[in-house]
Amino acid sequence: MDIFTSPHVPPSLIAAVTLYPFLFIVLGKQQWVIDILPKKSDTQKYYHLCNKIVASVHSTIMTSTGLYLLLTVDWSKNDISTYKTPLTPFLVGLELGYLTQDTAFEFYQRARFGVGSNLILFHHVSVILGSVYYLYALTLDNPGPFFIGMLSLMNMSTPILHFRWVLQSRGCKFDESRLKRFVDTALMVTYFWCRIFGNWWMGVAIGAKLGMSWYQAPFYIGKKFTITTTTMFLMNVAWWLILAKQWFKSFKNFYFPKEIASKKID
Template structure:
């Protein structure tokens, strides 16, 4: 079997596996990138910054491409699960390629610096398996472009998350500022909209097409979509609850502790 000419291997997968590692390596050699963090930042943080920039670039491409896919198709005339478009395998290949290199970085980070997130690793492995399942088992005969477009929008909150990390890494001036509370709030709202509300809206769209309620629809679209969307939904809920807990703690500590301090004076 010629893998390079296989319909299951979109060019975007090969491109992502090539371009993203090259971008990561190039960023690591640029003095301007290293200057973003404080001079005392260690090598692990510098590597982490490069990885976050790559992630933000990828997320931006996925968000714009997903929006284009969703807005360029007339869903009143084309079926949400069987309409064929070249954009669908492009998005899946790009996501799979990015997550593969990012998972490799996660393992590298553990081996080199002794740090890593088990939740992030589990999330990456789960999405990689889902993408591989799509490209190989599902094939390209039933691409589900609406689902892939909506799932691509889940990347919308990623640049905000990484921008916050960069500002936090620069010192306590940001940590103790109103700007941080604003960005934290923007992250929490955006994350909810694109990763939780978006999942729910897919159920609404399916239900409208099939003439049933949103909570009934997932059981009538086949295991390939039900398993993927349900797994993603619960994983995103867990992530959002973690963000919400951090947001409540941050806002409570920033506003109410100051208020209490003033009263005691």
């Protein structure tokens, strides 16, 4: 079977694994990208920046398309778990393609610079396996557009996360920059809304449709959603708790600074 005509290989998958690396290469040659970071930044820092810009572009496309999918489908007339739409395989293919190239970049970064995140790597591999299982084993018979649309909205916090990294790289601190305080707060709120509350809301919506509790819904709608969404939910909760701890510490130090009593030495 020709891979380019296979119903299991959306064109968005092929586009992502070719266009995203191309965008990465183009960004690496742009002066405005180089000017974003301090001049003393090393090669690995610029590599990381280009990767984050590509991730932000991908996240914007995913969020916009996922939001369009959720807002344009009449869920009162179309079942939220079986309704078919071309946007569903588009989103899954795009996410799979992006994560595939980004995981390859992660291995390359480890080999070239000796740095990398095991947690991010595990997250990428988990979602890749889930996406492959969705596209190939399930033959797109039950696309679950509501789930895919809601999962796509999880990308909403990514551009904010990367902009926060840029501010930190430029030396901006919570207690010195209003912009940094605003971005940190926006990230914590947005991350919770789109990655934790949104994941929970999927269960609520499906449960209401099937007449059961939110935590029972994923088990009735299919194992393909249960394993992936549960794993992502637990990881997102862990990441948010780390983020919230950092934010609370910065907030406390800024608004409630410790008073240091100085003693005079006679």
